Every structure is written in C-alpha cells, then in structure tokens.
Amino acid sequence: MSDCLIIGGGAIGMMSARTLSMAGACVTLLDQRECGKESSWAGGGIISPLYPWHYSDLVNELSIASQAVYGDLCATLFEDTGIDPEYIRSGLLMMDEYNTLKAQAWMDKYKLTTSTHPKGGLFKNIAQVRNPRLLNALKADILKRGVEIVEHTKVDDLIIKDNIALGAKTKNKDYYADNTIICSGAWSSSLLGDDGKIFPIKGQMIIVKTEVNALEHIVLDQGHYIIPRKDGQLLIGSTMEDAGFDRSTDKQVGDELLAFAAERLVQLKGAKIEHHWAGFRPASKSDVVVGKHAQLERLYINTGHFRNGLNMAPESANRIKNLIC
Numbered sequence: 001m002s003d004c005l006i007i008g009g010g011a012i013g014m015m016s017a018r019t020l021s022m023a024g025a026c027v028t029l030l031d032q033r034e035c036g037k038e039s040s041w042a043g044g045g046i047i048s049p050l051y052p053w054h055y056s057d058l059v060n061e062l063s064i065a066s067q068a069v070y071g072d073l074c075a076t077l078f079e080d081t082g083i084d085p086e087y088i089r090s091g092l093l094m095m096d097e098y099n100t101l102k103a104q105a106w107m108d109k110y111k112l113t114t115s116t117h118p119k120g121g122l123f124k125n126i127a128q129v130r131n132p133r134l135l136n137a138l139k140a141d142i143l144k145r146g147v148e149i150v151e152h153t154k155v156d157d158l159i160i161k162d163n164i165a166l167g168a169k170t171k172n173k174d175y176y177a178d179n180t181i182i183c184s185g186a187w188s189s190s191l192l193g194d195d196g197k198i199f200p201i202k203g204q205m206i207i208v209k210t211e212v213n214a215l216e217h218i219v220l221d222q223g224h225y226i227i228p229r230k231d232g233q234l235l236i237g238s239t240m241e242d243a244g245f246d247r248s249t250d251k252q253v254g255d256e257l258l259a260f261a262a263e264r265l266v267q268l269k270g271a272k273i274e275h276h277w278a279g280f281r282p283a284s285k286s287d288v289v290v291g292k293h294a295q296l297e298r299l300y301i302n303t304g305h306f307r308n309g310l311n312m313a314p315e316s317a318n319r320i321k322n323l324i325c
C-alpha cells in the first residue's frame, strides 16, 4: 500500500509525484497510456497565461508562484537527470490587448509593466519550456526518487467505502493508498462522476523550421502565438475546439496557422509544416480545481488547468503536498 496514489502522469501528475516524494511520501502513479504523452506533451510550454487578465485570481496566484520557481526547477531537473527542459526567458511580445484598461489594471495589481516595442508590449520575463524535454526530465527524476510508475493501466473506478477513497480499480489489480489524487487531465470527470465538469477543449498546433534566432520573442496576437525554440523550430498555435476526444488534425487549420505566422514573419511564406498535432486541454466549467474532494475523505483533485497546466504545475503540486503532508 502506498501513501499516495496518483491517477494520471501528465505534467500535473508527475509534478505532484515529485513534490510528494520529496516530502517523504511513498508514491505510485498510474497512467492509461505512457506518462507525458497527452495534453502536457501537446502544449506550447509558455510559462504564463496568454492574456492573464482573462483568468481568475486563483489562476494568477498559481501562475505567479510557479513562475517564481520554474527556472530553478528546470536547472535542478537538468542537473539531476541530464535532460535539459530548455527553460528560456525569451520574453513575450503581445501585439494586442496589452494597452487596454483591463490589462493595465492587472499590471497595476501585480506590479508588472511592459517594455515598449515598436510592435506592441513586451513582457520581458515570460519564459518557455520545451514540453517533451520537461516531461522526460520529470519522469526520469521521479523514477530516481523511487516513484512506482505503472503505465498502460487505466483506472476504471475509485474504491470508495463509507465516504472514504481507498484507492483505484484497474482491469488487472486494485491499488490501495492512504491518499488518492486525481490528475487525469481532460479525462478527470469520468472518475469524479461530476457530470462533465472537466471536459476536453482540443487545440491544434504546427511546427515549422527556420533559422536559429529568426524570432527573438514569443509573439502573441489575436489569441494565436509563435514560439521560437532554441534550435530554430517555431511552434504556431493554436485552436480552441469543443470536439470531444477527436485527435484528428485538419489541413486547412494547419494552413491558417501558417498564414497567421507568415503575416508576422515574412520569411515563413511558403514554409513547410513539419508536424501538425492536436491535444486535449482539461477545461473546467468552474475554475482550476486544486484541493480536497468536497465529500470524499482522502481524495484530492488536481485538474482543470485548461490552457495553463504547464505553467501552473509547480504551485498546484505544492498545494496538494501541503494538504496531504
């Protein structure tokens, strides 16, 4: 029997596993596929909400606390695992909204300013990580710390007795633990039985290759963005589609994303799309959910991070650890 059973090995589940195991807990983590291959892999890795004033105070608190530790966290992961998450403070150039009253009020509240730039407002301190690298580093790190990872193992149901969560049922085995933590991303509602409160919002993204340093900052305009990676790859995203768990991509959408980028970076005209994929953001009908289950004892929820799960993962994990330990 473990101290903690985590259901779901995305950024949220693996970061929770790391934090709990560093606090001395014995952790088992179950994933229905492989760890770090769903939304956390599909995302852009911007370590900030896109337009932070669109979000609740809770999202902003989780984001700001996470941003404060992200650089050191990535450096430690690199040192301990040899895998570099490529945390880069590339800055984010916002071409719209940065000069609205709402944006200004948010900046006043959080004591932030933009630097002037000929094309918009530049948030100099916004960073990015390279998702697959961060996830590989997290997985290697938690394995080293003794977390038991069980992949290709779907949790079909929770084991509940007298209003207490005792663990999880899978096809081959029942897992018992002192504490069960649901970190199942867009799939969380099937375990919570909460009538679809957490649901998938599909996002399509493309990659094109260009010269290294063709773009200095992340560029954000009209809800779409271009993220320059260290090796010259540019990620261009993304769509917001209420389409259930449909993983298909659409050529026209890819072409539209490329056209958006080429309007802002002329050398991308006629560029070739190297990859095109889709992922499922865990959207929530209320807000991000980080805490104890309202009715069931020994059950915790860390989900509904929607467009900001990479960004909010460290502090979300920290809050769950503080509740349990």
Ligand SMILES: Cc1cc2nc3c(=O)[nH]c(=O)nc-3n(C[C@H](O)[C@H](O)[C@H](O)COP(=O)(O)OP(=O)(O)OC[C@H]3O[C@@H](n4cnc5c(N)ncnc54)[C@H](O)[C@@H]3O)c2cc1C
Pocket: 007, 008, 009, 010, 011, 012, 013, 030, 031, 032, 033, 034, 035, 036, 037, 038, 039, 040, 041, 042, 043, 044, 045, 046, 047, 048, 153, 154, 155, 156, 183, 184, 185, 186, 187, 188, 191, 202, 203, 204, 205, 237, 238, 239, 278, 279, 280, 281, 282, 302, 303, 304, 305, 306, 307, 308, 309, 310, 311, 312
């Ligand atoms: C196109 C796109 C762009 C994005 N860009 C950004 C960005 O720039 N910055 C940012 O911060 N966020 C971004 N996001 C959002 C971010 O990716 C998510 O908020 C975050 O990945 C959620 O992490 P998670 O661990 O909750 O979910 P996931 O990574 O989806 O992990 C959930 C895991 O649970 C497992 N699971 C589910 N059900 C079960 C079950 N019953 N039994 C066992 N295992 C189960 C799944 O297999 C999966 O591995 C983006 C998302 C998308 C799709």
